[in-house]
Amino acid sequence: MAAAYDIAIKHTEPELDSGAPVVAVEDVRKAFAGHKVLDGISLHVARGETLAVLGRSGTGKSVLLRLIIGLETPDSGSICIHGQDIAGLAMDRMGEIRKKMGFLFQHAALYDSLTVAENVAFPLEHHRRDMSRSERSDRVMQLLAEVGMDRAVDKMPSDISGGMQKRVGLARALALEPEILLLDEPTAGLDPISSGEIDELILKLQRERQMASIVVTHDLHSAKAIANSLALLDRGKVVIEGKFEELQDSDIGFVKEFLKQS
Amino acid sequence: MSDRQPIVVAGNHPLFAGQRTISKPYALDLVGRLANGFFEWFGDLGIFFWKVLRAGLTPPYEWRELVRQLDEVGSMSLPLVAAAGAAIGIVISMEARYSLSRFGAKSMFSTTLVYSVIQVMGPIMTGLIVSGRVGAGIGAELASMKVTEQIDAVEASAINPYRLLAATRILACILMLPLLTLAADACGLLTGWFAQAMVEPLSFHQFIESGFKGSKLNDFLPPTFKTAVYGLIIGLIACFQGMRTRGGAAGVGRAATNSVVLASLFVILADVVLVKFILVFFP
Numbered sequence: 078m079a080a081a082y083d084i085a086i087k088h089t090e091p092e093l094d095s096g097a098p099v100v101a102v103e104d105v106r107k108a109f110a111g112h113k114v115l116d117g118i119s120l121h122v123a124r125g126e127t128l129a130v131l132g133r134s135g136t137g138k139s140v141l142l143r144l145i146i147g148l149e150t151p152d153s154g155s156i157c158i159h160g161q162d163i164a165g166l167a168m169d170r171m172g173e174i175r176k177k178m179g180f181l182f183q184h185a186a187l188y189d190s191l192t193v194a195e196n197v198a199f200p201l202e203h204h205r206r207d208m209s210r211s212e213r214s215d216r217v218m219q220l221l222a223e224v225g226m227d228r229a230v231d232k233m234p235s236d237i238s239g240g241m242q243k244r245v246g247l248a249r250a251l252a253l254e255p256e257i258l259l260l261d262e263p264t265a266g267l268d269p270i271s272s273g274e275i276d277e278l279i280l281k282l283q284r285e286r287q288m289a290s291i292v293v294t295h296d297l298h299s300a301k302a303i304a305n306s307l308a309l310l311d312r313g314k315v316v317i318e319g320k321f322e323e324l325q326d327s328d329i330g331f332v333k334e335f336l337k338q339s
Numbered sequence: 340m341s342d343r344q345p346i347v348v349a350g351n352h353p354l355f356a357g358q359r360t361i362s363k364p365y366a367l368d369l370v371g372r373l374a375n376g377f378f379e380w381f382g383d384l385g386i387f388f389w390k391v392l393r394a395g396l397t398p399p400y401e402w403r404e405l406v407r408q409l410d411e412v413g414s415m416s417l418p419l420v421a422a423a424g425a426a427i428g429i430v431i432s433m434e435a436r437y438s439l440s441r442f443g444a445k446s447m448f449s450t451t452l453v454y455s456v457i458q459v460m461g462p463i464m465t466g467l468i469v470s471g472r473v474g475a476g477i478g479a480e481l482a483s484m485k486v487t488e489q490i491d492a493v494e495a496s497a498i499n500p501y502r503l504l505a506a507t508r509i510l511a512c513i514l515m516l517p518l519l520t521l522a523a524d525a526c527g528l529l530t531g532w533f534a535q536a537m538v539e540p541l542s543f544h545q546f547i548e549s550g551f552k553g554s555k556l557n558d559f560l561p562p563t564f565k566t567a568v569y570g571l572i573i574g575l576i577a578c579f580q581g582m583r584t585r586g587g588a589a590g591v592g593r594a595a596t597n598s599v600v601l602a603s604l605f606v607i608l609a610d611v612v613l614v615k616f617i618l619v620f621f622p
Contacts, residue, residue, distance in 0.1 A: 146495050168499050169397070175497035182495075186488035200496040203399075249496075 105154035116313035129300035132310035179250030297339035395506030408511035424523030428531035453550035478598025481581025509574030
């Protein structure tokens with residue numbers, strides 16, 4: 078099996094093509110203890126595109142991101158990253174694909190025994206062993222400056238606010254210069270000003286880096302600000318996918334209700 | 340007789356009022372589920388061990404984390420193990436003096452102390468002390484990382500958590516247990532001699548010469564190095580319990596408790612097997 082994957086990686090890894098989907102989710106289903114969470118989801122994201130995945134709490138938005146980065150495996154369907162189906166890949170093979178991906182967890186998931194700077198340096202220490210200590214330090218400072226956290230380098234995660242933790246989490250997600258950025262509720266639990274700042278930061282990063290991004294959120298305003306297209310989930314299915322205007326013009330009851338309540 | 344004839348399980352205790360009986364099928368179901376859970380736990384442990392083994396034996400090796408864990412398991416446990424070893428040495432010295440005097444075998448004091456400390460008490464005591472300190476520490480640390488998604492963050496950063504978090508801790512336990520045992524043995528012998536020397540004149544040179552007289556390397560090396568197996572048990576169970584935790588703060592508490600209890604239990608059970616193994620293969 079491992080040999081088959083070797084061959085697949087060698088022959089299917091495509092050149093970056095702005096038109097081809099970088100992330101392709103096809104008819105994915107996932108259930109936990111018999112409870113269907115995702116029920117035939119299909120989504121595609123191309124380079125430079127930002128897709129916002131919206132929906133009520135518990136509709137499987139975060140599970141979708143965990144499936145894309147391989148922290149969960151789908152019950153059926155396929156998830157392709159740059160054309161490579163990630164289903165059944167061994168952890169080290171999956172690791173090679175994950176190096177091209179950045180993930181911001183809902184609660185940032187910073188390593189609580191490391192300082193802010195050490196958190197951001199963590200992926201670099203493991204994957205950029207060619208970097209000297211000073212180069213790594215410069216890179217960490219540059220990343221922290223990008224997210225406006227360069228004055229908190231020596232602080233512990235427990236000493237900074239939730240919004241600041243998310244900024245540091247974002248800097249860590251960007252450390253390996255990913256081609257795909259996955260953001261799980263980047264503005265959840267933040268005040269409107271901090272939310273706006275995070276949105277601006279994401280937009281700035283998109284302009285500069287042209288990544289394929291998937292943002293899971295239930296904040297419609299944030300989604301409208303940062304995404305090229307939106308997908309609305311309900312009961313494990315995509316109810317509608319398109320631009321914000323298409324959602325506004327939709328006659329679907331759930332879409333109308335969601336937009337009205339947001 | 341009906342299938343559903345009740346079985347009394349809680350007598351008349353007021354806490355169980357209204358729930359004092361269970362039906363036979365329920366009792367069988369309960370036993371079935373317990374047996375299922377037992378075998379499932381061992382199966383999961385086996386799969387976990389295989390994943391750790393595979394990750395730990397393939398590069399890149401996490402040297403820096405290993406050194407950190409060697410310090411955490413070894414240096415940090417040393418004072419506790421040394422203190423316990425010292426206390427055990429005094430206790431064995433006092434008990435041996437009393438017992439041997441009763442049977443007119445006082446001349447066997449040094450040999451009795453040396454063999455008791457090195458072959459029996461040093462290894463098992465070190466195993467149990469490290470089970471408590473390191474087992475709880477690893478179990479709680481990894482469980483806390485699990486419930487706050489830090490282990491997922493390690494994996495999402497394209498780093499194998501079995502290699503970084505588990506293999507390093509287990510290897511540190513394997514390497515450090517024999518060294519800690521040597522330290523416990525040394526402290527036990529020193530304080531044992533000192534306790535005897537306080538009562539009757541006995542030079543340290545005399546004590547060592549008489550204690551080790553006629554002994555072979557096989558008398559001391561296997562009991563010391565069997566603690567590497569204790570290290571494997573402690574590290575493996577603590578990492579396994581920590582990395583499979585669910586359920587917030589309560590889950591972290593459970594993982595720490597289970598790590599200590601199960602590691603201590605399996606260390607004692609392993610001791611039974613290893614003593615027999617040593618007696619057969621290193622007579």
